[in-house]
Structures are given as C-alpha cells and as structure tokens.
Amino acid sequence: MHCQTGSWGSYVPTTRTTVGDPLERIERLASENAVVIFSISSCCMCHAIKRLFCGMGVNPTVYELDQDPRGKDMEKALMRLLGSSPAVPVVFIGGKLVGTMDRVMASHINGTLVPLLKQAGALWL
Amino acid sequence: MQSFKAAAPHTTPDMFCHSSFFLRYIYLPFTLSRRFGSIFSLKSSDVDVVGNSLHYDAFNTGIRAAEIVSSGTGCLDTGQFMYQKGTTLGNGHTENWGDSGLADNSQHTDTSTDVDTDDKNQLQHGAIITVDQSKLKTGDQKTLRRLAQNREAARKSRLRKKAYVQQLESSRLRLTQLEQELQKARQQGIFIASGLSGGHGLVSGNAALAFDTDYAQWLNEHQRLINDLRSGLNSHLGDSELRILVESVMAHYDEVFKLKNIGAKADAFHMLSGMWKTPAERCFMWLGGFRSSELLKILGNHLEPLTDQQLMGICNLQQSSQQAEDALSQGMEALQQALVDTLSSACLGPTASGNVADYMSQMAIAMSKLATLENFLHQADLLRHQTLQQMHRILTTRQAARALVVFSDYNSRLRALSSLWLARPRN
Numbered sequence: 001m002h003c004q005t006g007s008w009g010s011y012v013p014t015t016r017t018t019v020g021d022p023l024e025r026i027e028r029l030a031s032e033n034a035v036v037i038f039s040i041s042s043c044c045m046c047h048a049i050k051r052l053f054c055g056m057g058v059n060p061t062v063y064e065l066d067q068d069p070r071g072k073d074m075e076k077a078l079m080r081l082l083g084s085s086p087a088v089p090v091v092f093i094g095g096k097l098v099g100t101m102d103r104v105m106a107s108h109i110n111g112t113l114v115p116l117l118k119q120a121g122a123l124w125l
Numbered sequence: 126m127q128s129f130k131a132a133a134p135h136t137t138p139d140m141f142c143h144s145s146f147f148l149r150y151i152y153l154p155f156t157l158s159r160r161f162g163s164i165f166s167l168k169s170s171d172v173d174v175v176g177n178s179l180h181y182d183a184f185n186t187g188i189r190a191a192e193i194v195s196s197g198t199g200c201l202d203t204g205q206f207m208y209q210k211g212t213t214l215g216n217g218h219t220e221n222w223g224d225s226g227l228a229d230n231s232q233h234t235d236t237s238t239d240v241d242t243d244d245k246n247q248l249q250h251g252a253i254i255t256v257d258q259s260k261l262k263t264g265d266q267k268t269l270r271r272l273a274q275n276r277e278a279a280r281k282s283r284l285r286k287k288a289y290v291q292q293l294e295s296s297r298l299r300l301t302q303l304e305q306e307l308q309k310a311r312q313q314g315i316f317i318a319s320g321l322s323g324g325h326g327l328v329s330g331n332a333a334l335a336f337d338t339d340y341a342q343w344l345n346e347h348q349r350l351i352n353d354l355r356s357g358l359n360s361h362l363g364d365s366e367l368r369i370l371v372e373s374v375m376a377h378y379d380e381v382f383k384l385k386n387i388g389a390k391a392d393a394f395h396m397l398s399g400m401w402k403t404p405a406e407r408c409f410m411w412l413g414g415f416r417s418s419e420l421l422k423i424l425g426n427h428l429e430p431l432t433d434q435q436l437m438g439i440c441n442l443q444q445s446s447q448q449a450e451d452a453l454s455q456g457m458e459a460l461q462q463a464l465v466d467t468l469s470s471a472c473l474g475p476t477a478s479g480n481v482a483d484y485m486s487q488m489a490i491a492m493s494k495l496a497t498l499e500n501f502l503h504q505a506d507l508l509r510h511q512t513l514q515q516m517h518r519i520l521t522t523r524q525a526a527r528a529l530v531v532f533s534d535y536n537s538r539l540r541a542l543s544s545l546w547l548a549r550p551r552n
Contacts, residue, residue, distance in 0.1 A: 042463070043497070044456045044457070044459045044460040044463060044494070044497050044501075045456055045497060045500055045501070045504075047455065047456050047459040048452045048453055048455060048456025048457075048459070048501075048504075049452065049456075051451070051452045051455040051456065052448060052449065052451075052452035055448045055451055055452060056448060101500075101504055102503075102504060102507050105449050105504065105507065105508060105511070106507070106511055108445045108448070108449055109442070109445050109446065109449065109508070109511040109512060109515050110511065110515055110518075111438070111441055111442075111445070111515070113445075114441075114445075
C-alpha cells in the first residue's frame with residue numbers, strides 16, 4: 001500500500017504544479033498532437049483558422065486559453081514568442097511552430113502546408 | 126501727292142463726331158496699294174475688326190498724340206507718331222501729309238490721311254493723322270479734343286465689357302464641363318480631390334480621398350503597363366524582354382497592396398465599402414477586393430498549354446485559395462453573428478445606471494469585435510496578393526504575361542460595364 005500523505009519527502013508529484021513555465025507547457029502540449037491550435041473561444045479569426053483546417057479534412061487539437069486557468073500566462077508567453085499581438089490563433093504542426101493566420105495562409109497558398117501536414121500524419125491522401 | 130477722292134456723302138459733319146470716324150481715317154489696310162478713297166468706303170464692321178485687334182492700342186496711342194495739337198502751328202510733325210514696332214514715317218512724307226487736305230471744306234473734316242503709295246513700306250503697321258491747324262479755331266480744338274477723348278473712353282469701355290463677357294462665357298462653359306466630370310467620376314465611385322472634404326469625419330474623409338486618388342493614379346499606370354505587355358505579346362517579343370515587362374507589372378501590383386494596407390489602417394470601412402471601385406466591381410467584391418478563387422477561373426483556358434506539373438500546381442492553387450477564402454468568409458460570419466448578439470442583447474436592469482453600465486460594456490465588446498474586422502481585411506488582401514504571386518511562380522513568362530493581360534482586361538471590361546449600365550436609357 002502506498003500513501004500519498006504524510007511525509008512530503010516520499011511524495012513525488014506526478015504532474016507539474018501550477019507554478020510551471022507556461023512556454024514549456026505550450027511546447028509540451030504542442031508536441032502531443034499532429035496539429036495543435038491555441039485559440040480564444042470568442043475570437044473570430046480563431047474560428048476562421050479552425051474552419052480552414054476542418055475544410056482541408058484535418059482534425060486539429062484546440063486549446064481555448066480563455067477556458068484554461070493558466071491561459072493568461074500562456075497567452076503572454078505566446079505573445080513573447082511571436083513578438084506581436086494578438087497571440088492567437090497560433091498553430092503548431094508536428095510540434096513545430098508554424099505561426100499565426102497570415103503565416104498559415106501563406107504556406108497553404110504556396111503549397112508548403114499540405115506536405116507539412118502529411119509529414120506530421122494529419123493528412124492522408 | 127495724291128488727290129483726295131472723297132466720297133462726299135460719307136463725310137458729313139455728323140459723322141465726324143462718331144468714334145468710328147476717326148478709325149476710318151486711321152485704319153489703313155495692310156495691303157497698302159489701297160487709295161484713300163477706299164478708306165472712306167470701309168464699313169463700320171471693318172473698323173470694329175480693327176478696334177478689336179492687337180493693333181488697337183497702337184492706334185490709340187497715335188490718336189491721342191494726334192489730338193494734342195497746338196494751335197497755330199502748321200502740320201504736325203508726324204514723325205513723332207511711333208506705331209508698333211517702331212515704324213515711323215519719314216519727314217519727307219509728313220510734308221505730304223501736311224499739304225493734303227480734304228476736298229470737303231467743312232471745318233470739322235480737316236483731319237485727313239492720305240496714303241502715299243510711295244511710302245507703302247513705312248505704312249505697314251499703321252497710319253498717321255495730321256490735323257491741319259490753319260482751318261481750326263482754338264475753341265473748336267478743345268472741343269474736338271474733349272469729344273475725341275470721350276469717344277476713346279467709350280470705345281475702351283466697350284472693349285473691356287466685351288472682354289469681360291467673353292471671359293464669363295468661357296468660365297460658364299468650363300463650369301458645366303467640370304460639373305459633368307464630377308458627376309461622371311462620382312458615378313464611378315472615385316472622388317476627385319478638388320478640395321471637397323466631406324462633412325463627416327474630416328480625418329477619415331481625407332484618408333478615403335487620399336486612397337481614392339492614389340488608387341486612380343495606380344490604375345492609370347497599371348493600364349499603361351498592361352498595354353506595354355499586350356503589345357509585347359502581340360509583337361512576339363523575346364522571353365527576356367517579356368520577362369522584364371511581366372516583372373514590372375508584378376512589382377506594380379505590390380504597390381497597390383501597399384496602398385491598400387495604408388488605406389485599411391486609416392479607414393477600414395472605406396476599403397470594405399468599395400466606394401473606390403465602380404458599381405459592378407463593387408457588387409462582386411469580396412472583403413475589400415477580388416476573390417482569389419475567381420482569379421484562376423477568369424484565366425480559364427487562356428493558360429494552355431500547361432505541363433502536368435503546372436496543371437497540378439494550378440489545381441492546388443485553385444483549391445487552396447478556395448479553402449482560404451471560405452475560412453475567412455466563415456470567420457466574417459462568426460464576427461457578424463457576435464456583433465448581432467452584442468448589439469441586440471437586452472440591457473434590462475432594475476436601475477437606470479445599470480442600463481448605462483450594461484450598454485457601455487456591450488459597446489466595448491462590440492468595439493473589440495470591430496477591431497478584428499481590420500485583421501480580416503488584411504488577411505483577405507494578403508490572400509489576394511499571395512494567390513497572384515503563386516500563379517506567377519507556376520507559369521512561364523509568356524503564360525504569366527497572357528494571364529496578367531487577361532485578368533486586367535476582365536477588370537477593365539467590368540468597369541466599362543459599370544459605365545454602360547449607368548448610362549443606359551431609362552423609360
């Protein structure tokens with residue numbers, strides 16, 4: 001039998017506490033799925049980017065930052081990462097940062113998005 | 126000395142008082158062989174012609190000088206009378222003038238001019254008046270002078286009035302021209318920047334005007350470049366030269382997207398309204414410009430023949446531009462829905478202050494929604510620009526040249542359609 005209470009010395013938390021680095025969390029979440037979108041539920045541009053991927057037949061993993069307790073910190077971290085506001089929507093494919101709406105659209109038009117998606121296993125054709 | 130051949134009926138004393146009378150004596154036709162008698166037969170209309178000519182002032186000077194006569198002296202030294210271009214008569218001639226006289230012995234008609242055909246070269250630009258002093262009394266001279274001066278003043282004022290009326294007429298014509306131009310331009314949705322700033326929002330009005338004029342200028346230059354490209358294609362220009370023309374058109378397209386970016390930052394609603402486009406263009410507009418998915422549809426079969434790789438590239442471009450367009454459209458729908466929800470939410474509170482607070486908070490949310498509208502406009506312009514650039518990448522130089530010409534022609538035909546539609550007869 002194991003107890004989780006008592007001496008703290010033997011207790012090792014299996015998950016990170018809330019005092020974690022938001023950027024690290026972002027990177028971790030991004031690497032867990034082929035296509036990851038960080039969004040805000042009320043943002044219409046986020047809605048557009050979701051529709052774009054769904055229209056291509058991709059099923060993205062969406063994290064709504066306004067519904068996450070650590071969302072504010074993550075938003076700030078993303079803003080620092082991107083160097084511009086707004087922080088959302090932002091897309092990771094295969095764990096790598098692709099960018100915001102204009103980068104995603106540009107890569108779709110110039111034909112580099114689809115191969116990237118195929119490589120990440122998000123698209124089969 | 127020429128004998129004076131007077132047509133006596135013309136030289137009544139009454140006539141002497143008419144201003145035209147002086148001119149009859151002054152005016153010599155530039156064909157100098159005419160004799161003095163013919164001068165009498167000049168109609169007043171001829172005189173008027175002279176009066177209106179540039180020589181008038183010279184004559185006037187001459188007349189003035191001629192009027193200033195000193196009593197008791199003989200014939201005036203006509204050498205003093207300088208006409209235009211400094212033509213003077215020699216003294217030899219003046220003596221002739223002094224000796225000549227009117228056959229009519231009326232004291233009022235003692236002014237005479239006589240054309241000495243020997244001196245025709247010297248008379249090319251004018252004539253001389255001499256006053257035979259011996260036949261005039263001093264009082265008459267003063268009266269004469271006064272009357273002559275009055276006549277001159279009257280003549281001058283008549284001419285001034287005529288000039289003024291002419292000026293008014295031409296201004297009126299110009300005004301109607303400008304009004305027509307303005308009407309035409311307004312119908313085309315382009316505002317002429319003639320200092321007419323709108324009553325609503327001076328800042329945004331100026332930004333809109335600035336964009337409109339810049340865009341009109343861009344369009345003119347674009348037509349010129351496309352015409353060069355078209356003639357280059359028709360004259361079967363080499364690929365390297367054609368490429369230069371294509372590159373210049375593409376670079377010029379970069380310019381319009383820069384302009385639109387500036388315009389969108391200054392006044393996004395103006396860009397979205399499409400008032401800077403013609404009505405037909407405006408009707409089929411999407412998010413402040415042409416539909417990127419339409420571009421390839423317009424080009425259609427004009428691009429053939431295409432290699433397999435090119436064909437695939439074109440198909441992919443068609444698909445991706447369509448998908449991106451749909452995504453942005455759906456985002457816009459979501460925005461409009463959110464705005465509807467925000468603005469139509471019932472602010473029912475128990476107190477009046479609660480209403481105001483709710484109203485303000487709803488308005489704040491609506492404002493933030495509007496801010497994303499600028500972002501959508503920006504994304505739509507980016508999409509258009511990138512679609513053009515990708516098309517240029519896929520195609521060969523010649524194909525790209527053809528594509529640019531076809532696309533430009535489509536747009537100019539759409540604009541022409543607008544004009545035709547506006548000018549159509551209505552019953």
